Amino acid sequence: MPGESVSAQRLRDLALLRRVKDRIDREYAQPLNVEALARGVNMSAGHLSRQFKSAYGESPYTYLMTRRIERAMALLRRGDMSVTEVCFEVGCASLGTFSTRFTELVGVPPSVYRRDAAEVAPGIPSCVAKQVTRPIRNREAPVSALPLA
Template sequence: MNYAEDRNRRMLRARDTMDRRYAEPLDVAALAAVAHISPAHFSRVFKATFGETPHRYLQRRRIERASALLRETTMSISDISTAVGFGSFATFTRTFGQIIGETPSSHRLRSGDGVAPTCAVKSLRRPA
């Protein structure tokens, strides 16, 4: 196995951990340990591999899950914020707005329209 393949496998292992454990407190040091590299090197390599920092990837993953919970459940927005791993409701709403482009409450209201096929709705609502 060459260096690039090994590096990519390590980054995929860390990203898979983030996908599985998105609601838990994850820091760069813990993710770097999963990838078996130093924390400083991990951040650089992750961004080079996936095009965004580990922190931004984790935030986006959490917001994707929050978006699904807003559409599919009647949980309060505050409970959803906590369930997806945000320690601060203000940080959750600000991050949600930056990624989705609307507030969590307006997102929930808009999700009940049911005019388009589910596949189209999911494609349009997937954060960039």
Template sequence: MSPREHRSVQTLASSPAAASAGQLQDPALLRRLLRAKDRMDAASHEAWPIERLAAVSGVSQAHFARSFKRAFGIPPHRYLLTRRIEQAIGLLRDTGLSVTEIAFATGWESLGTFGRIFRDITGRSPGAMRMEAQASMPQLDRVPACVLKAAQRPDLTIAVLEKRRRLAEGTFTPPTKEVS
């Protein structure tokens, strides 16, 4: 095990998500979950059904889904959505690719689905996000890319459909983020 993996496994085993579940997970299982998470990070544009992720981890589908959520705090599908939206935001900000090209490059099979989910998660359409990013580009040139990516990370603590339902009922208040 590399030093990086060892630190990651130690951090996950002592994370609040693991502690709140009332049990610490097996370090071997955490390594396997990290392997699946790393594969999703490296190829988030690919399809990652639970069957494929469970096969990468060497555990059953149900066990993988439960363990991933316990270890990382969100289900695998939401994690993948977060990565795809982060990549799309970066491409909208940094490239001249069309929204359609960005949608397909980040793993979406439908432009309509990409636009709807992008708006549900970020609160803005891809085009509006691009205009906003280009307007603030001179100010962002001095900010390290890793800090910018973390600041623009989408909030997926609840499912997109649940968020949409709560907005329709008027019971959802978006999380407040400090913007400077």
């Protein structure tokens, strides 16, 4: 807006970015893409991607996939769905892409996670299991956990 200060514009953009983030959190299983998310807040896809990454440290797509993988982990811990069913339940259209992203974020393929999850956390409330098993990206790992070179 003409005459608007830079800080006021930044606050307005952050509010719009929060709307996008909240939409991803709510609608992770729906077919979402950056263009549709950007249209929802009257931004271009490129501007949304740059601003989202600046604000949250990752692109909207990466954030969406992380939410999907977190939900997939919860479904796989339940043990009553196949990996393929979980893949489609969380909104992924490709089992190969789902398995690749799951392995990148979690460290093991979804089938191994499903098999091992039942043995690791029997009787742990799901809210605790979610926190304990949350995918951790390299940049989120505590400094003390990183190898010294």
